[in-house]
Amino acid sequence: MYFARHFYHPEPTIVFLMMKKIFTKSILTFLFLLFLSDAFAVTLPAIFGDHMVLQQNSEVTMWGWGKPSEEITVTGSWDGKAVKTKASNLAQWQVKLQTPAAGGPYTVTIQGYNTIQINDVLMGEVWLCSGQSNMEWSTRAGIDNGQQEIPTANYPEIRFFSVAYKSTDAPQTDLRGEWVVCTPETMPGFSAVGYFFGRDLHKNLKYPVGLINSSWGGTPAEVWINEKAIAQNEMLAQDAAKQKEVPYGPVKPGKVYNAMIAPLIPYRIAGALWYQGESNVGSPDNYTPLLSTLIQNWRTEWGNDFPFYYVQIAPYKYGGQSGVRLRDAQRRVLNAVPNTGMVVISDVGNIDDIHPRNKIPVGQRLANLALNKTYGKTNIIPMGPLYRDMKVEGNKIRVNFDYADGLKANGKEVTHFEVAGADQKFYKATAKVAGKSVLVQAKEVKKPVAVRFAWDNQAEPNLVNKAGLPASSFRTDDWLIQ
Secondary structure, X not given: OHHHHHXXXXXXXXXXXXXXXXXXXXXXXXXXXXXXXXXXOOEOOOOOOOOOEEEOOOEEEEEEEOOOOOEEEXXXXXXXXXXXXXXXXXXXXXXXXXXXXXXXXXXXXXXXXXXXXXXXXXXXXXXXXXXXXXXXXXXXXXXXXXXXXXXXXXXXXXXXXXXXXXXXXXXXXXXXXXXXXXXXXOHHHOEHHHHHHHHHHHHHHOOXXXXXXXXXXXXXXXXXXXXXXXXXXXHHHHHHHOOOOEOOEXXXXXXXXXXXXXXXXXXXXXXXXXXXXXXXXXOHHHHHHHHHHHHHHHHHHHOOOOOEEEEOOOOOOOOOOHHHHXXXXXXXXXXXXXXXXXXXXXXXXXXXXXXXXXXXHHHHHHHHHHHHHOOOOOOOOOOOOEEEEEEEEOOEEEEEEEOOOOOEEOOOOOOOEEEEOOOXXXXXXXXXXXXXEEEEEOOOOOOOOEEEEOOOOOXXXXXXXXXXXXXXXXXXXXXXXX
16 A cells, blocks of 8 residues: 555656657657768779679769768679779779670679679660750650551660759769660650660660660750860860850850750760751851861770761751851861761752651661661761762863762752852852762863862752762862851
């Protein structure tokens, strides 16, 4: 009884407060420990994730973040070799892995204070697709014969990574995006040109293909180049300063490079595809050094002289001669920069639409270019006829072409040639195919000195090779164009 009378019975409210205090302390302790685990956790940039494709038979770089001095081990399931490193005082780490031949799926395990496992990793060919709206243009946006292609876009070994729009003032280390498997559900939202390129590559090589699409409609080439590279060229810097602000994207040098290219470096790629130029027709004659600078800048930053293949802009109703001058500037990049290739699409464009919907041939031609030049498929003709040189023969000019096997006119007569004498006046010429060359003459020009081909913004010429690929516009003179 004494015990019963004198034992302390706390009030229910006091018990509740005591329990609440203990519970709150436990929750805070748990959250603190969770915070510590997150703070000390190994993390990866978005480009590394489930379903990714790594470049086969290569030394690839993986990188991320961790606590300074944290020991980190990266292991690929293909060989089980553990590659060890430590995070730096900047909380950054990087390792190099040797990848096997095409195949998979594999896993990659990253072990630090925590463990990350990346699943369904394939070894194959990785290509970067970049540029403006014609590269960005998806099957869902509307392309010729696109609806028929969607149901058959079931390729488990083709993987897509789409980089989200972003611009910044300084180079970034991460971006938004994720790897997805090519299916009828994912294909319609990806770059149409990129998809049809990747599909043909996959069908011919039987390798997995990873496609990274980093493109932004309406952007000039300057925004895709490291600002420092532009600043080193006075002409390009002055030209860039003339770009006027637009509502649909940045125009200043480096803004998109910083946010949508820099974070991808040094993810190992087999090569790059480029479809851009429409936003640079305001200064067409500077496009040769501009695109050359972009290619060299990317290769330098990646530390890899990868192939760079691009699409010549299509005929369109530009003002003056700006469109054809830019096309010719694109052609000249082939001689200015090694390991490059160009696809001509004058036969599949639309002079009334700056976004021609016939995207399937564009992707296929890029694939043929890569299959020949990068993968050694010599039975595939990579490009249309390209001007090589000319020779005056009396009152005629003989124009010689590369990639000219089976040179012919898609029609009765070859069109769109003009010749001029020393007075620099061009006249419509008659043209006749002679083997891998074309003989041109104009009755008004007795002593010809120069020739131009398809020299018009809207020109859709009919000179092709046996693969049916069209010849690029060109001019042999260097006379001042007003």
